[in-house]
Amino acid sequence: MSGGGRRSLYLGLAAVAAMAWLPAAGPAYYLQLLTIIFYWIGLAACWNLMCGYTGYIDFGSAAYTGIGAYVAGLLMLRLGLPLLATIPLAGLGAGLVALAVGWPTLRLRGAYFAIATFALAEALMRVCEEWSGLTEGGVGITIPQRLAELSYYWLYLGLAGLLVGVTWWVEHHKHGYGLKAIHQDEQAAAQVGVDTHLIKLQTYVTSAFFIGMLGALEGSRLGYFKPDDVFNVHITIKMVIMSLLGGMGTVLGPVIGASFLQLVEDFLGARFLNYYLVIIGAIIVGVIVFLPRGITGSLRQRLRIRPGRRP
């Protein structure tokens, strides 16, 4: 590992440490906003890890926040497990579903993967709504346990930091070269000995595992949710847009994209939800047509800055 790579790692660790110390000093008003931003950085980092690096687009990531929230919630409700024990189990549940979905679809063209995941989230939401004997259906479930507000801050910060760290590791490790090779030319990658199916599957299951854990935590933070809340297609949309705005397939892309979009959303508020989505749609179309490399990538190109991510 070169000096530059190590320096960025130390910088990142210092940033996380500073953020972890913040609640002791910062005004309480911003803590909640930061908590939500860290949550989204975590989700966007998961999405970016899979989709930004392999080029296989998951349009149903909300399936995993939903599975996470429901697995954890039902384990607490029905079996009385403690909250923190349910979180990794929720991740496991999401990971298993990702394995089942990824196994056949990741062998095929990216179009099939996009389609299957897109339909998966919708289908799971309907199952949760209809199977009211297990899930209470459209009425929703109330989570009996909750952590302290600050615990969510630290947990989300820790997970976001971990996921950005994992992305950084992937970027600087053989695994990452395999992923990028898949993005550029999958057949050529397979010919030089990259087990493309295995690498894609590993990455997808890992990403779903963390999305499941984040979804489970967020479910308990909300305290009450319906299938429509945790399987909502807007969760996926936000993950896509955050990665896209920050720059897909970059380590810091999700951090920049998630912070930017969450701040914009916080200022615009939920009052303009429909207009907000129209604008978001227009931004996506605009970014693809005019800035296909994302905001950071296009700026970098415009300013002729060399991408500083060579190991």
Next chain:
Amino acid sequence: MSTLIIQSLINGVLMGGIYALYSAGFSLIFGVMGVVNIAHGDLLMLGAFLTYWMFVGLGLDPFLTLPFSLLGLFALGYLMQRLAIKRVVGAPPIMSYILTFGMHLMISNLALVAWTADPRTVTTAYSGAHLAFWGLTVPWIKLITFLISLGVVGALYLLLHHSQMGRAIQATSQDREMARLSGIKVDRVYALTFGLGAAITGLAGSLVVSFRDVDPGMGLPYTIIAFCVVVLGGMGYMPGALIGGLILGVVGSVCTMIFTPGWSIAITFFLLYLMLLWRPAGIMGKGIVE
């Protein structure tokens, strides 16, 4: 009981005609350009609203609005391709998913702002008319809709195989560079293809108005069904849309009879999953997989 089963099979086949119609548009666009159009169901929604407003505003019979939605959606599709989708043809496929996803957000939410989420219905003098025999009922509207759908899918097939324009489209989908070298204006072929796909989808939208309500969010489930239909029939393989559409129509209708409508999309997905597992190239094995 057996009457009930036959009735639900009939309903399924009649619905399958519509599925086949707009899925053929989806399959055409994918087969020729490699673009997965996530905004496909929204084009259907626009066709449905066009018919609704012409019916309410001008008192035009829903079936008389068909040429307008055909032309209107053709123009919209042509423009969408020329202004935006053109940029992603030939780029990594993910760009097209994200781009059309953005279009889906724009179209469906603009419609929501303009027309609110209230479901609207079109009721004509002949809305309830039906054929009745052996204890079965076949609504005239659904029968006519089914026949129109089959006719349009057939016409599309003939157009693709027996016309100058169709041959240009086929050549472009087989080998873009060779087509260009042979003097085909590839950009124009793409725009025509997208316009054609959008046009028949808008037509399907105008047809469904006769037997269901219209709202801005109606598009998304149709997009998902189109995905499933083309995977069943084979991506980019035109007759496959017909086979897949009929199968999915029947499956959906039988599921609704046995369970509740909510389960039918879950079972549809399960079917899609099994297909991807065992026969990703579709039942006929003629779809584009690699």
